[in-house]
Amino acid sequence: MSPLQLSFMGIIALLGVGLYALLASRNLIKIIIALQIMTKSAILALVVAGNATGRINLSQSIALTVIVVDTIVAVLALALVVQIKRQTGHLDAAKLTDLRH
Amino acid sequence: MTLPPFVWLILWLILSAPFVYIIGRIDILTDSRRNLARWLSLLCIAAGWLGLGRTLTAFYEAGNIDLINSATWTLGAITMRFDGLSVLMACLVMTLMTAILFYSGPYVGREEGVEKHYALLLLLTGAIIGLVSAGDLFNLWMWFEAMAITGYPLVVFYTHDRTSLEAGIKYLVQSSAGSVFILLGVALVLLSTGTLDILEVRAAIDTTVIGTPLWITAGVLFIVGFGVKIALVPLHTWLPDAHAQAPSSISAILSAVVIEAGLIALLRSLSALAGAAVTWGGLLIGFGLFNIAVGNLMALRQRQVKRLLAFSSIAHVGYMILGLGVALYVGTEAGAQAGFFHLLSHGLMKGLAFLAAGALLYGLQHQLGASDDSDPGSHKGLEIDDLSGAAQRYPIIALVFSLALMSLAGLPPLAGFMSKWQVLMAGAQAQDPTLLIILIAAALFSVISLGYYAPLINRLYRHKPAVAVANGRTIPLSMTIPLLILAAAIVILGVAPMLAGQLTAPAAADLLSFITR
Numbered sequence: 001m002s003p004l005q006l007s008f009m010g011i012i013a014l015l016g017v018g019l020y021a022l023l024a025s026r027n028l029i030k031i032i033i034a035l036q037i038m039t040k041s042a043i044l045a046l047v048v049a050g051n052a053t054g055r056i057n058l059s060q061s062i063a064l065t066v067i068v069v070d071t072i073v074a075v076l077a078l079a080l081v082v083q084i085k086r087q088t089g090h091l092d093a094a095k096l097t098d099l100r101h
Numbered sequence: 102m103t104l105p106p107f108v109w110l111i112l113w114l115i116l117s118a119p120f121v122y123i124i125g126r127i128d129i130l131t132d133s134r135r136n137l138a139r140w141l142s143l144l145c146i147a148a149g150w151l152g153l154g155r156t157l158t159a160f161y162e163a164g165n166i167d168l169i170n171s172a173t174w175t176l177g178a179i180t181m182r183f184d185g186l187s188v189l190m191a192c193l194v195m196t197l198m199t200a201i202l203f204y205s206g207p208y209v210g211r212e213e214g215v216e217k218h219y220a221l222l223l224l225l226t227g228a229i230i231g232l233v234s235a236g237d238l239f240n241l242w243m244w245f246e247a248m249a250i251t252g253y254p255l256v257v258f259y260t261h262d263r264t265s266l267e268a269g270i271k272y273l274v275q276s277s278a279g280s281v282f283i284l285l286g287v288a289l290v291l292l293s294t295g296t297l298d299i300l301e302v303r304a305a306i307d308t309t310v311i312g313t314p315l316w317i318t319a320g321v322l323f324i325v326g327f328g329v330k331i332a333l334v335p336l337h338t339w340l341p342d343a344h345a346q347a348p349s350s351i352s353a354i355l356s357a358v359v360i361e362a363g364l365i366a367l368l369r370s371l372s373a374l375a376g377a378a379v380t381w382g383g384l385l386i387g388f389g390l391f392n393i394a395v396g397n398l399m400a401l402r403q404r405q406v407k408r409l410l411a412f413s414s415i416a417h418v419g420y421m422i423l424g425l426g427v428a429l430y431v432g433t434e435a436g437a438q439a440g441f442f443h444l445l446s447h448g449l450m451k452g453l454a455f456l457a458a459g460a461l462l463y464g465l466q467h468q469l470g471a472s473d474d475s476d477p478g479s480h481k482g483l484e485i486d487d488l489s490g491a492a493q494r495y496p497i498i499a500l501v502f503s504l505a506l507m508s509l510a511g512l513p514p515l516a517g518f519m520s521k522w523q524v525l526m527a528g529a530q531a532q533d534p535t536l537l538i539i540l541i542a543a544a545l546f547s548v549i550s551l552g553y554y555a556p557l558i559n560r561l562y563r564h565k566p567a568v569a570v571a572n573g574r575t576i577p578l579s580m581t582i583p584l585l586i587l588a589a590a591i592v593i594l595g596v597a598p599m600l601a602g603q604l605t606a607p608a609a610a611d612l613l614s615f616i617t618r
């Protein structure tokens with residue numbers, strides 16, 4: 001198996017784990033962890049693609065930018081989760097149903 | 102190094118935002134009553150108009166609507182290009198943002214976090230203009246994330262309100278999951294062409310790449326990723342919550358500009374994957390019909406005014422991508438121009454509708470809050486029944502609200518009628534039987550939409566004023582004037598649709614330049 005195929009399997013596995021966790025978990029913090037795992041698969045894909053086409057400098061700088069942006073999103077999401085815990089007293093996504101009508 | 106004017110414009114909007122925040126914060130801490138942050142942000146937008154004026158002069162003088170010849174700025178691997186699509190969105194976002202900054206003064210008033218709100222609005226303007234002038238795919242993603250990140254705190258403006266928090270976390274999770282898919286698409290493009298610059302990607306495609314599974318997968322990933330933001334139907338569930346729970350001025354921006362900016366980003370990224378244009382066109386037409394059907398049918402059963410308007414946004418996105426899909430599918434400029442005209446007119450009329458609904462909410466807020474002591478943490482929404490007879494207490498607001506609703510329903514002689522009509526006519530010219538059936542369905546759904554707009558207008562005019570309405574608070578002039586200006590724009594564009602041609606024709610030519618290469 002070539003390195004490219006192997007890394008593709010890694011990307012798909014990471015994405016699959018992330019998507020499964022995103023859909024299956026009810027805890028808001030676990031949902032954010034799932035988002036992080038999905039983003040990591042995208043970063044891996046970018047680095048692999050850059051490496052395969054000889055543009056590794058470009059893809060490394062892209063990967064660094066993605067990590068920064070990703071951190072900002074995680075910080076915002078966790079701030080929201082803290083506020084949700086304060087206002088409702090729980091972290092259960094399935095119980096956040098005030099808007100379901 | 103000389104920077105082109107549009108880069109100055111973006112830099113100015115983004116760099117001025119922190120100063121607005123800091124000065125606004127100091128203003129709040131010293132407990133003055135001047136509302137400095139608002140005046141400062143208005144000043145920044147006014148300076149932004151100067152920059153936009155310079156940009157537009159340069160654009161129309163050069164006459165370069167095409168992406169290839171447009172004003173370009175490059176720094177390392179970052180490329181920015183200001184072309185026909187950018188002009189359309191930049192004008193729309195600046196117009197609406199100016200109206201909203203005037204309007205926000207009394208509407209948001211001195212709520213907690215108001216200085217953040219003004220700074221974020223400026224950042225959002227800069228991010229959207231950056232998004233529509235991004236010249237390479239990764240840059241596009243970065244501006245897209247910047248737009249999303251500034252959007253989250255704006256949706257959760259009422260941080261102590263449980264429903265806002267719920268809407269905010271839903272929006273955040275769905276939108277960031279979508280952006281992962283966009284990144285994967287970017288990685289696939291990089292893998293198959295070795296570059297990310299949109300023009301180089303287009304040039305790098307030889308005919309063997311088109312239609313390969315890798316290529317199609319990249320396009321589908323873009324459609325899914327950006328589709329979350331523009332609320333393509335199975336991915337739309339966050340939209341009614343976020344748009345209904347945000348303050349009305351923010352709902353107006355989200356509905357009238359942010360989803361449109363997402364649509365432009367989708368078109369840009371698909372335009373890099375030219376060659377498979379017929380596939381993308383067909384997909385967009387299909388999603389368009391879904392959106393029209395689901396948006397209209399769901400709006401029929403809403404009791405809350407802002408949720409109703411949010412579902413109608415989903416339907417209108419459907420009309421836009423129907424027009425643009427037709428343009429890609431058959432390659433006619435008329436379809437693209439109609440799609441962009443609908444984008445423009447939807448921006449104006451949906452902005453107006455949300456702002457007018459917000460003005461009524463502002464007038465009636467105290468009365469409505471009094472009956473709802475059980476849950477003080479919740480900002481009560483405006484129900485249709487609350488508006489009984491509002492036309493007698495607020496004749497001007499009721500008039501502009503009805504104008505916006507009639508335009509959304511597509512009644513002549515308003516802008517919404519002209520743009521829907523052009524979308525349908527552009528499709529009919531293609532002489533394709535399947536397409537014709539889809540267009541007839543779209544037209545019928547437009548008639549159904551009267552089923553939820555008409556009762557609203559009926560409530561406003563033909564009912565006795567409720568006690569809450571009769572005792573409502575006066576709506577200040579700085580909220581009424583932006584509404585009147587937007588209403589005038591809707592009527593003028595409806596009577597003289599060729600005026601929009603200055604903006605829509607370059608955008609349409611730009612979009613089509615990549616199919617007919």
